[in-house]
Amino acid sequence: MNLDNTTLSSLLDHSATDAIALTLRLATVTTIALLVIAIPLAWWLSQTRSRWRAPVSALVTLPLVLPPTVLGFYLLVLMGPSGVIGQVTDAIGLGLLSFTFTGLVIGSIIFSLPFAVQPIQHAFESIGPRPLEVAMTLRARPLDAFLTVSLPMAKPGILVATILSFAHTVGEFGVVLMIGGNIAGQTRVVSTEIYTYVESMQYTQAHWLAAIMVVFSFAVLLWLALLKRQARGVLS
Amino acid sequence: MPIRNPSSTPGAIAFTTPFSIHLLLWWRLLLTATLALTMILAPGSSKATSGLNVAVAANFVAPALEISETFEAKTGIAVTISSGSTGKFYAQIRHGAPFDVFLAADSESITKLIDQGWAVPSDHFTYAVGQLVLWSPDPARLRDQETAVAVLKEGRFDRLAMANPLVAPYGAAAQDVLAHLNLATAWPDKRIQGQSIGQAYQFVASGNADLGFVALSQIIQSNDSNQPVRGSTWLPPQSWYRPLTQDAARLTKSMNPEQARAFLLFLRSPDAKAIMARYGYQP
Numbered sequence: 001m002n003l004d005n006t007t008l009s010s011l012l013d014h015s016a017t018d019a020i021a022l023t024l025r026l027a028t029v030t031t032i033a034l035l036v037i038a039i040p041l042a043w044w045l046s047q048t049r050s051r052w053r054a055p056v057s058a059l060v061t062l063p064l065v066l067p068p069t070v071l072g073f074y075l076l077v078l079m080g081p082s083g084v085i086g087q088v089t090d091a092i093g094l095g096l097l098s099f100t101f102t103g104l105v106i107g108s109i110i111f112s113l114p115f116a117v118q119p120i121q122h123a124f125e126s127i128g129p130r131p132l133e134v135a136m137t138l139r140a141r142p143l144d145a146f147l148t149v150s151l152p153m154a155k156p157g158i159l160v161a162t163i164l165s166f167a168h169t170v171g172e173f174g175v176v177l178m179i180g181g182n183i184a185g186q187t188r189v190v191s192t193e194i195y196t197y198v199e200s201m202q203y204t205q206a207h208w209l210a211a212i213m214v215v216f217s218f219a220v221l222l223w224l225a226l227l228k229r230q231a232r233g234v235l236s
Numbered sequence: 237m238p239i240r241n242p243s244s245t246p247g248a249i250a251f252t253t254p255f256s257i258h259l260l261l262w263w264r265l266l267l268t269a270t271l272a273l274t275m276i277l278a279p280g281s282s283k284a285t286s287g288l289n290v291a292v293a294a295n296f297v298a299p300a301l302e303i304s305e306t307f308e309a310k311t312g313i314a315v316t317i318s319s320g321s322t323g324k325f326y327a328q329i330r331h332g333a334p335f336d337v338f339l340a341a342d343s344e345s346i347t348k349l350i351d352q353g354w355a356v357p358s359d360h361f362t363y364a365v366g367q368l369v370l371w372s373p374d375p376a377r378l379r380d381q382e383t384a385v386a387v388l389k390e391g392r393f394d395r396l397a398m399a400n401p402l403v404a405p406y407g408a409a410a411q412d413v414l415a416h417l418n419l420a421t422a423w424p425d426k427r428i429q430g431q432s433i434g435q436a437y438q439f440v441a442s443g444n445a446d447l448g449f450v451a452l453s454q455i456i457q458s459n460d461s462n463q464p465v466r467g468s469t470w471l472p473p474q475s476w477y478r479p480l481t482q483d484a485a486r487l488t489k490s491m492n493p494e495q496a497r498a499f500l501l502f503l504r505s506p507d508a509k510a511i512m513a514r515y516g517y518q519p
Contacts, residue, residue: 081443098444099395099428181428181439182400195431199323199403201345 046124072178099181123157287314293341366480384470397448410449412477452516
């Protein structure tokens, strides 16, 4: 972690800086995993005429409207010993994933999926069929065309998806609360740490940590707005 | 009431990305919800001033509901129960939440509220003492104190659920029991903390933890199925942990001081004590 610990430690205790480090780790791992999942998924959604398109699209958007408590509760049940995920992970020797870092990553991937898929899907759709057709006439194989034409052209969308996935994971609360278990270094992230501070009446600590979150979120959104303006400038 | 059609918002077409569309959808939803809420709340808002609003710590909600029903039947005073964590209610009351009475899960938060002038010292007392219990869904697991202590000391469990000691009195009590057994920092990776005793119970009930420190009232009180909770339990000696005294007080901002006093008086009556005893609280 690149935070200056000497100045921070006067404001935040050890537990809070640990939570910040873990949150950044969770957001990084989740974002990388989301890009791996979201790029092919968004490509398929942007190209397919399959009758599965609508249901899959709805499924991907579902975490946007469901309360995090619903997601967290179902994940807790599914990852438990009688749940589908729990039985699979137990059978292959991983044990139960609830209350583990891996469990949190899975929860965060589902929670932030629409924030990764939608900007990329939109970027692919806005390219239109023409550049790909041109690539085909130049005898490019489909994978070639995808890698050398579609992917570079969708770069702004992928960048937006990356920023949003990261920021949304940092701001995640309800799902972590349900499947986390508040274990230091494993599942104790900034948002739940603020909750603990407030509940235990340590308002000064809560204020500092909350202020960091506000500054971070504002900076991310400002960056995003500047990026969008830049992109518009290029297009016009 | 003039209703504006939100779909005619000018400038909506200027947004083109799906995200802006979503923002727009949310905005419409927000507008509709605000309109609906205004219509629902406006005529009924005067109703909230009659009757009592009682803030109740989550572990005591079931007996509090039964007590308030009996109280209502006797006095005709309507009681509305709000359930939540003591720390959250403390923060809300300090910022002017409109409760008449606060039934906390500890005594510190009430003492602090009195010091700051938010609660009335003359109407402050301990209404119940809770009991901590170690619970396993396995009926053969905790046969007696000896086996229970052995299970804890040898770490013969996958996950031990408890409430966060920083925020929940039952969590602090569980930590006391572990410290008494010289296990204060043992098994850090196997300890699962809930943000309330309700969450600790849920972790065991859903099978995600195979052992947990919960409140006796949770084991006794009827759950979903009205069946006694399955499994085995161990009640640690009460000298092993700080007393789980739960204090009540009337709040300074109460608009119904007479009715609030009547409710607090009833909370000390034999009728109320009998209900509490059934839920595993000591008077």
